[in-house]
Amino acid sequence: MNSSRCAACKHLRRRCPSDCIFSPYFPANNPRRFAYVHKIYGASNVGKILQDLPVSRRAEAADSLYYEAYCRIKDPVYGCVGLITILHQQIYDAQCQLARIQAEIAALSSQSQSEVQQYRQDENVGPSFLPDQNGVPNSTSYYDISTWFD
Amino acid sequence: MHTGLHFCALFPPEEPQKFANVHKIFGASNVTKLLNELLPHQREDAVNSLAYEAEARVRDPVYGCISAISFLQRQVERLQKELDAANADLIRFACNGIQAAGLQPPPAAPQALASTHMVPTQPRPVGGWGGRFYQTPSFPIIPYSSSMPWNDNYNPHGGGVDGSI
Numbered sequence: 001m002n003s004s005r006c007a008a009c010k011h012l013r014r015r016c017p018s019d020c021i022f023s024p025y026f027p028a029n030n031p032r033r034f035a036y037v038h039k040i041y042g043a044s045n046v047g048k049i050l051q052d053l054p055v056s057r058r059a060e061a062a063d064s065l066y067y068e069a070y071c072r073i074k075d076p077v078y079g080c081v082g083l084i085t086i087l088h089q090q091i092y093d094a095q096c097q098l099a100r101i102q103a104e105i106a107a108l109s110s111q112s113q114s115e116v117q118q119y120r121q122d123e124n125v126g127p128s129f130l131p132d133q134n135g136v137p138n139s140t141s142y143y144d145i146s147t148w149f150d
Numbered sequence: 151m152h153t154g155l156h157f158c159a160l161f162p163p164e165e166p167q168k169f170a171n172v173h174k175i176f177g178a179s180n181v182t183k184l185l186n187e188l189l190p191h192q193r194e195d196a197v198n199s200l201a202y203e204a205e206a207r208v209r210d211p212v213y214g215c216i217s218a219i220s221f222l223q224r225q226v227e228r229l230q231k232e233l234d235a236a237n238a239d240l241i242r243f244a245c246n247g248i249q250a251a252g253l254q255p256p257p258a259a260p261q262a263l264a265s266t267h268m269v270p271t272q273p274r275p276v277g278g279w280g281g282r283f284y285q286t287p288s289f290p291i292i293p294y295s296s297s298m299p300w301n302d303n304y305n306p307h308g309g310g311v312d313g314s315i
Contacts, residue, residue, distance in 0.1 A: 039180075040176065040184070041177070041180065042176070042177045042180050044177075045177050049207075049211055052211060053212060060212050061211060061212045061213075064212065064213045064214050065214070067216055068207075068214055068215060068216070072184075072203075076184060076187060076192075076196065077188060077192045077196045077199065078195065078196070079199050079203060080203065080215045080219060081199035081202050081203060084215065084218055084222065087222035087223060087225075091222065091225050091226055091229060094226065094232075098229065098233055098236055101236040101240055102236060104240055105236065105239050105240055108240070108243040108244070112243070
């Protein structure tokens, strides 16, 4: 018997052959990892999934199976689908929030532009950098507005 | 031992692929055990989510649902950055308006939310400038940005992730 059985073979109480399909992905120092995938998928299903994949993809598959098994154990009703729902909700909320902030910025921006115009009319201030209604600047002398946006 | 578990109600005959996928990926006895641990009113949702996962795994045997989760997490992160930038712009406008009126600018706004590196089990809204956003995480063992092999820190010889919860 292999004296250093993988977590799967220890869990299944069997010898661990040298070509054990589980041993590269379920090491003995992490017994919970195999316990979770075995509880949700069953060892033979996990073995079949891994067997059907090229060797280069099996590690990723073992990780994703573990992740999904963990999600299912934490949330037996929805598993990782619950997570997908939450992420969709987060995206929706963030988009709404972003739209609100952008609307506020647009409102503040237009408010500050009209306040400057009003100020100039009230104080009879000289040339304005603001364009006229046709989008053409009223003067060739431009005020430096870069500080407005610092 | 069944406790009133009726597969025919949960897997209607007009959706044969649903049961086929679930049976292929999880196995009928595992599904029975899982469903038996739930209350009857929870079983339909559980079956539907299992069917979703099973179909995702059949389509993508390597990543299953994780592809979708990764994609959505990246979207959330991107939106967080956009929100941070928009909040910063809003603060600048607000400060400019208050300063123009000769008043003190407001205190620095709280940061927009913490990153979504980990995935939540339950959403918990947090306050702050720019409103509410769900805080992560309570999955201590599989942070998205850390130990999955599609990220840089993956160690294929280390069993992937610590099994502690």
